[in-house]
Amino acid sequence: MIRVELWQLLRRPRTWITIAALNALPAVVAVLLALTDLGPRPGTGPPFLSAVLTDGTLFPLAALGLVLPLFLPVAVAVVGGDAVAGESQGGTLRYLLVRPVPRARLLVAKLVSVVAFVVLATLAVAVVGYVLGLLLLGDAPVTGTVSVSGSTLTPEQMYVRTAMTFVYVVLCMLGVAAIALFFSTLTESSVGAALGTIGLLIASTVLLGLDAAEPLEPYLMTRHWLAFVDLFRDPIRWGDVVDGTLTQLAYLVVFAGAAWANFATKDVAR
Amino acid sequence: MxxxxxxxxxxxxxxxxxxxxxxxxxxxxxxxxxxxxxxxxxxxxxxxxxxxxxxxxxxxxxxxxxxxxxxxxxxxxxxxxxxxxxxxxxxxxxxxxxxxxxxxxxxxxxxxxxxxxxxxxxxxxxxxxxxxxxxxxxxxxxxxxxxxxxxxxxxxxxxxxxxxxxxxxxxxxxxxxxxxxxxxxxxxxxxxxxxxxxxxxxxxxxxxxxxxxxxxxxxxxxxxxxxHAPTGRVRLRTPDPDRAVALLAGRVEHRDGDVLLVRSPDAAALNAELVGAGIPVAELGPERRSLEQVVLAATGAAREAS
Missing domain, CATH: 3.40.50.300 (P-loop containing nucleotide triphosphate hydrolases)
Known part of the structure; x- marks a missing residue:
């Protein structure tokens, strides 16, 4: 079932259209920066965007920073929300279940396929970002890349930290994926499931900006998303990255569990 | 078993x-x-x-x-x-x-x-x-x-x-x-x-x-x-229903013009009896209900009971 799900993911045009759309924003930003040379002042704007004008190799990180707060989670919510509800809508869920595909295996396959989509989409943004940076914004300074703390990072350090960033961004999306999957087992409408997930994301972002919600802050899903910037301090500041990872794993466990609790005995009436 | x-x-x-x-x-x-x-x-x-x-x-x-x-x-x-x-x-x-x-x-x-x-x-x-x-x-x-x-x-x-x-x-x-x-x-x-x-x-x-x-x-x-099994009744059509009713007194369950429903386990015996009495028989055979009749009867009975 997992193999079939992955194959279906790759074969579906929607997957590739979503990934293309995801790369549109970083591409536009890269072109604008290259044409105007007007970056945000250091310390303002999206992470790394002020640095890419002098160092194009940082653009994958800037691209991830651009899509992480909104576009990537929306894409994950859409794909995750469709996972079970889409089968239900198309009338294929009941045929999979009587095939028979055990419900646990079906749900695991769906989760794996959503995670595969997250990896694929994140990788695409990073690779396209790298190519764009190289083509439009130019090479790293010969002196090496300057870290957020001002010191210089060797190319090896940069590779390792970029890889860590990639892993962290994927981790950040696991919570979203699990929530979308949970909503997807609740409803027969994939749009409804996606919108429910996006609603939670927006609520989380709004609460982050509210002083009165401070006690909730450590538990909010979006709280630590941009902490990957800390990976480029010298030395690396782990606190928020570790907290963020733990938060995402907690969301994953809770919502994947809830999805199973609901789906295991759900009446499939469509 | x-x-x-x-x-x-x-x-x-x-x-x-x-x-x-x-x-x-x-x-x-x-x-x-x-x-x-x-x-x-x-x-x-x-x-x-x-x-x-x-x-x-x-x-x-x-x-x-x-x-x-x-x-x-x-x-x-x-x-x-x-x-x-x-x-x-x-x-x-x-x-x-x-x-x-x-x-x-x-x-x-x-x-x-x-x-x-x-x-x-x-x-x-x-x-x-x-x-x-x-x-x-x-x-x-x-x-x-x-x-x-x-x-x-x-x-x-x-x-x-x-x-x-x-x-x-x-x-x-x-x-x-x-x-x-x-x-x-x-x-x-x-x-x-x-x-x-x-x-x-x-x-x-x-x-x-x-x-x-x-x-x-x-x-x-x-x-x-x-x-579809015979119901134990025989469906009889005759040009002379009055005489048939008189002969079969008590066994006719239903009469609709020249068609009679007669309680009888054996259609052949009934036929012999009618012919023996000189009553002409146009059609004769065991009654079988169609599935539709059976279903309507069962559904109707269930509705009344509830």
């Missing part, structure tokens, strides 16, 4: 929110080799019952045994030997019919190897009257073609038991005949068939056994031969 039935439910009940009893105390029994016609008006609970048989819907109470195994507990084990078409076909709209069958086969346990799967796909598509070479996506299929594809999926793994919910929905008369022939051929080869329908004539033509659901209750379940 007789063999365990392939489908057996006991006191099967499903309550939906708001207290609607969609299925109420149903005891189905489908034996090996049956073509079981499961009749009922739309909304009588047929589909919910079938979904419970297949483990898609959990019963509120009661038991389901499919091929001798409890459902839903053992459903994933037992469904490998069952093919099903549930309330209309479903498919991945962007894939062809072929690809749909192959995805479905690959998704479950015990799937075929690639070459064998391709062969079986060709075979089963041809079986249900679809062109194995057709690469168009299912999105472009007519309802009848989708129905055939659903049947192909149900037949794919040569199941012992076919559970078909309204299998001829959306088919034209020619298609209905084809599918009927196909199912009867499979039945002759040993496949047990449970098919639901709201069309009496369809069930009457195919089934060996009939169950009738009305408002969620099983109001009738019997072999078709039993239902």
């Amino acid at each position: 007789s063999e365990e039935p392939l489908v057996r439910t006991q006191a099967l009940t499903k309550l939906y929110r708001g207290g609607v009893r969609a299925v109420d105390d149903v005891a189905l029994e489908v034996r090996r080799g049956d073509v079981y016609g499961f009749l009922g008006a739309n909304g009588s609970g047929k589909t919910t019952t079938i979904r419970m048989l297949l483990g898609l819907v959990r019963p509120t109470s009661g038991e389901v045994h499919l091929l001798g195994q409890p459902v839903p507990r053992a459903v994933d084990r037992v469904l490998t030997r069952v093919g099903a078409l549930v309330e209309g076909p479903g498919g991945y709209a962007h894939l062809s019919g072929r690809a749909n069958l192959q995805v479905l086969d690959a998704a479950g346990g015990g799937s075929l190897r690639r070459a064998a799967r391709r062969r079986r796909t060709d075979e089963v598509l041809e079986h249900v009257g679809l062109d194995p070479g057709d690469r168009r996506p299912v999105r472009t299929y007519s309802l009848g073609m989708r129905q055939r594809l659903g049947l192909a999926a149900a037949l794919f793994r040569r199941p012992e038991l076919l559970v078909l919910d309204e299998p001829t929905n959306g088919l034209d008369p020619q298609g209905i005949t084809e599918i009927r022939e196909l199912l009867l051929a499979l039945n002759r080869e040993g496949t047990t068939v449970l098919l639901s329908s709201h069309l009496l004539a369809e069930v009457e033509q195919m089934s060996t056994r009939v169950g009738v659901l009305a408002d969620g209750r099983l109001v009738l379940q019997d072999d078709l031969a039993e239902l």
Whole structure:
């Protein structure tokens, strides 16, 4: 079932259209920066965007920073929300279940396929970002890349930290994926499931900006998303990255569990 | 001791929110080799019952045994030997019919190897009257073609038991005949068939056994031969009904012009008696009820009782 799900993911045009759309924003930003040379002042704007004008190799990180707060989670919510509800809508869920595909295996396959989509989409943004940076914004300074703390990072350090960033961004999306999957087992409408997930994301972002919600802050899903910037301090500041990872794993466990609790005995009436 | 039935439910009940009893105390029994016609008006609970048989819907109470195994507990084990078409076909709209069958086969346990799967796909598509070479996506299929594809999926793994919910929905008369022939051929080869329908004539033509659901209750379940058996009355048409009534005093149960219904176990003896008395006989034969009459009577009786 997992193999079939992955194959279906790759074969579906929607997957590739979503990934293309995801790369549109970083591409536009890269072109604008290259044409105007007007970056945000250091310390303002999206992470790394002020640095890419002098160092194009940082653009994958800037691209991830651009899509992480909104576009990537929306894409994950859409794909995750469709996972079970889409089968239900198309009338294929009941045929999979009587095939028979055990419900646990079906749900695991769906989760794996959503995670595969997250990896694929994140990788695409990073690779396209790298190519764009190289083509439009130019090479790293010969002196090496300057870290957020001002010191210089060797190319090896940069590779390792970029890889860590990639892993962290994927981790950040696991919570979203699990929530979308949970909503997807609740409803027969994939749009409804996606919108429910996006609603939670927006609520989380709004609460982050509210002083009165401070006690909730450590538990909010979006709280630590941009902490990957800390990976480029010298030395690396782990606190928020570790907290963020733990938060995402907690969301994953809770919502994947809830999805199973609901789906295991759900009446499939469509 | 007789063999365990392939489908057996006991006191099967499903309550939906708001207290609607969609299925109420149903005891189905489908034996090996049956073509079981499961009749009922739309909304009588047929589909919910079938979904419970297949483990898609959990019963509120009661038991389901499919091929001798409890459902839903053992459903994933037992469904490998069952093919099903549930309330209309479903498919991945962007894939062809072929690809749909192959995805479905690959998704479950015990799937075929690639070459064998391709062969079986060709075979089963041809079986249900679809062109194995057709690469168009299912999105472009007519309802009848989708129905055939659903049947192909149900037949794919040569199941012992076919559970078909309204299998001829959306088919034209020619298609209905084809599918009927196909199912009867499979039945002759040993496949047990449970098919639901709201069309009496369809069930009457195919089934060996009939169950009738009305408002969620099983109001009738019997072999078709039993239902068609003589009622113990003889239908007599004569040009001289008055003399016949006089001769058969007390045995005439009903008179409608020149047609009499006479209580008599033996039509031949009655004929001899009439002819012996010099009463002309235009038509004479044992009364048999049509399935429609039986079903209406059973449904009506159940309505009055409730």
